[in-house]
Amino acid sequence: MSSNYRNFRNSVPWLILFLEAVFIVLFMFADYGERVSSRSYPAFKDVSHMVIFGFGFFLTFLKRYRLSSTGFNLVIVVLGVQCSVLVEGLLVFLLQRPNEERLIRITRAAMTVTAVVISTGAVLGKANPVQLILMTVVEIIVFHMSKWSNNTFLGVPDDISMMHVHLFGAYFGLAVASRFSEPSPRSEKNASSPKSDLFSMLGTLFLWVFWPSFNSVLAADNKSKVIYNSYFALAVSAVTAFVLSVLTTKDGKFRMTHIHSAVLAGGVAVGYAAHLIKYPWIAMILGLLASVIAILGSYCSQSCLSPALKIHDSSGVHFTFGLPAVLGALAQVVLFIIEEWTNVPSLGYSVLLHIGAFCLTVSVALITGLITGLILNLKLFKTAPISKYFDDQFYWEFPHLAVGF
Amino acid sequence: MSSNYRNFRNSVPWLILFLEAVFIVLFMFADYGERVSSRSYPAFKDVSHMVIFGFGFFLTFLKRYRLSSTGFNLVIVVLGVQCSVLVEGLLVFLLQRPNEERLIRITRAAMTVTAVVISTGAVLGKANPVQLILMTVVEIIVFHMSKWSNNTFLGVPDDISMMHVHLFGAYFGLAVASRFSEPSPRSEKNASSPKSDLFSMLGTLFLWVFWPSFNSVLAADNKSKVIYNSYFALAVSAVTAFVLSVLTTKDGKFRMTHIHSAVLAGGVAVGYAAHLIKYPWIAMILGLLASVIAILGSYCSQSCLSPALKIHDSSGVHFTFGLPAVLGALAQVVLFIIEEWTNVPSLGYSVLLHIGAFCLTVSVALITGLITGLILNLKLFKTAPISKYFDDQFYWEFPHLAVGF
């Protein structure tokens, strides 16, 4: 390893430590709601479990990058949660909003971090820890600003704009990924093994089981409906994932990548509209469409999109989270129109607001993502060389090298 | 692969898609209880976690069949839950029963699916996905009919007849398995490796921790007692599993198969009677007996039962779920007699009803299981050749073949 790189390495911990010190100092000045209730703890625990454990193992599908996937995910999540709590505290202070209960605040922070975790999926194995941490801080701040704009200028309520988290995460991540060099197509490290597929399945099933919790956290009075609709959307998208995987592969076999991404697509899509859906069959059709989009998307991208745009999306976040979220946003508008059909005067305006919020979120994500990507690829942050992409050994001590990996 | 088989493969997804479409259409006509409460969500989440994650990994003990075990389990569970909700909706409609809350309904559906998951264990690695899915649909319908008969003709309350789920699943699965060809005894695929044992342990521990939830879901007013008794039965059966494993193996070592099956036996056995048990020591003795039965059963079967009956029970569901459930049903009758000793006039009749319900469930399971097994082995459904038993590569794409499995 060049001494240059070693120097860089030695500066990494100080950067993180500095960031953590700043966070602690800021926490000293942050004023905290003292209202006490542990009623929202189960919801917080579920979301925390999802982002720490579920996503941590969801991303372990690369055979030589499993320690980094779970390890870096932990760091990103905990830094992101702290950052998000601080930004929200600042907004509460600046905008004189009422102070919320503490546990609700960290639950929202953990939900916000989902955006970062999804973005990480797009640059998985390519970005080094410093780049990931900087991306985390920038993305959290930008997402809060985007949410605040949606809230203030377009009047989108908070529980709806929080559901933009998948959309924002996916497109921010893709924009960042577009600035990273593509891995060599013949790289044998950029692949999964049956074992890493199994670990990834473990994370996927965890996310699958907890997804209805995620969708229902912010639902106020119709939690039960949101949970019910989310479950059926997830169920149908799991079935469809297996069906389409057989149809799109040679020899009619299942492909693990399809399963991983498509089983969750239904949950993402239904997140926006679960509180509006009256009958489960609507949620089921949404789940089916989400899964179709996820798998056809991944099928097309390999042949056309990716070579054209030159974006390498490590874990297919575009198809798992991006496109299903677009579908969900669309479904929300359609369902809203059907529901409010009689309220003719304000309908057009409301629909415009919904579409505006969607466009605002996507464009903010793409633009700031692109800028972030450019900044992260400055020489200052020493992108890992392409030959070291997807490699745990670049980041972790392996005293056990002789042992079969 | 013969073109014949490829043709079959290409028809598989359309069959599943057709089934899913039927489900969605039926859901359109199903009338849903609109009563709203998310109080029962924790119970539902626990049961869902058990069937999706717990059983999914419980079945990963075959070293070359781990992706299929977890993957197919997911498909079976989600199709089974949809099917079960529809069948129950139909019963509610036909019998003019009061409409229940939505979340309670899917919780019961997830519990019902346990029967299918257990049956799957008996044909694990032998049945192909189409056979598994058909088995799921048939089994769910038959189990509901059996439960309905128990309810209507024998007056067994719903929370008791739901506990027949292990009994029904085990014997239905064994009957189906009896129609499948036995794997070659020298097949090296039909074995576990230390790694697959560890994954299976992961699922087993999950099931172990959540089992008291399962037993207490339907307990109305004595949840706390059911949880307490279930925990102690499970605890003692775990201890006994280790003890007996040492006693029944050469060299006095532990055998993982014993541990996997016997640690859960106590939970299965105590399920029937947990609400009747006044003192934990009774639950503990029940757990001990269940574990003894599970391990001695597996010990005997290898030497006498299996060669005689020619049934190959892939994951030993007979000993893990079947025999402990028989013990539990017996214990329930005995405890019922002791409790109601003074109510002499109606005692004999009640006992007869209990035994009748048990016999009805087992015989329905065996007969319909046998018929299902015969149908599944029609040439139409293309049983996998014996040489492809227990093999992920038969069903999943392996672009990573070179990597050490």
Add this chain to the structure above:
Amino acid sequence: MSSNYRNFRNSVPWLILFLEAVFIVLFMFADYGERVSSRSYPAFKDVSHMVIFGFGFFLTFLKRYRLSSTGFNLVIVVLGVQCSVLVEGLLVFLLQRPNEERLIRITRAAMTVTAVVISTGAVLGKANPVQLILMTVVEIIVFHMSKWSNNTFLGVPDDISMMHVHLFGAYFGLAVASRFSEPSPRSEKNASSPKSDLFSMLGTLFLWVFWPSFNSVLAADNKSKVIYNSYFALAVSAVTAFVLSVLTTKDGKFRMTHIHSAVLAGGVAVGYAAHLIKYPWIAMILGLLASVIAILGSYCSQSCLSPALKIHDSSGVHFTFGLPAVLGALAQVVLFIIEEWTNVPSLGYSVLLHIGAFCLTVSVALITGLITGLILNLKLFKTAPISKYFDDQFYWEFPHLAVGF
């Protein structure tokens, strides 16, 4: 294997069975609180999940000792819980204390068992199952006596003295470990592999997510505050773990051992004082210090402490649980002084009581641990030979020996 050893092996199961029979008989005489409520079930489930699943996989980092780690952990926990319930029942009977609810009693029992699980970490791979089980019974009894002394003579409330569980477990375990022979330094079994590191990470993340539950179980009226503080302490200690790992290793890479132990250190340290901490930044600093102590401790010990004291601490419980608990106890005293500064008269006395409780716990742990270690190494209990340390094959049947481990 010598016939002598085989004889010993054959006596093992009878010993365990005898113990279990004694437990069942004692349970017959134990009087049980009949007060019924399942409100405390979520807390119990979380703690049970932690000790069974979280610690079970936390300890799987040894590449050849993964089945034993999870398997023996299960036996120890279930025996320990039964033993603890009995000892507490005896105390309730002898001291005429009010009877508590059943579920609360097993929750406390599961928390108590944490001490044993931590001690197990110190002798992991060295002690055989009989030694572990004897250690469990002795440690549970001694810990209850130590808690009772703290309670009676020093007036320490129950929820505080329960937090001594990490302290007690770590020092008891170290004292026991000091009586076991050290493994050969060149033993290649005493090492982790990337795969076992990943399994251990799985357990670690589980513990991380559930730790706030553990700390808040006994908190009466300020659960929400305890959860919030615990989360931030854990978050900062996770960040610090990564930072310090880079600083203390060659080449600036991360070391998994550091991550495993240090991410939890914050949760251990904050356990004592979480209910006293008013602002999260205090918890964050505590988490930072705990992580520093954990990693610097492990750094120093390899070069000085361990050669001097000749204690081989298999999974570094001294740094993961021991030192952070000392820090936590110290922090509690300091915070107590700050809070009660105005109540001058009783302050000094109260501080003395706190310090007394700390010293009492540590010295009881060390003395009884040493005695237990001496007893366990009697020839009667046949310590495993050093060459068989850290080896699953010594305890488990491996019909699959040919398969790559």
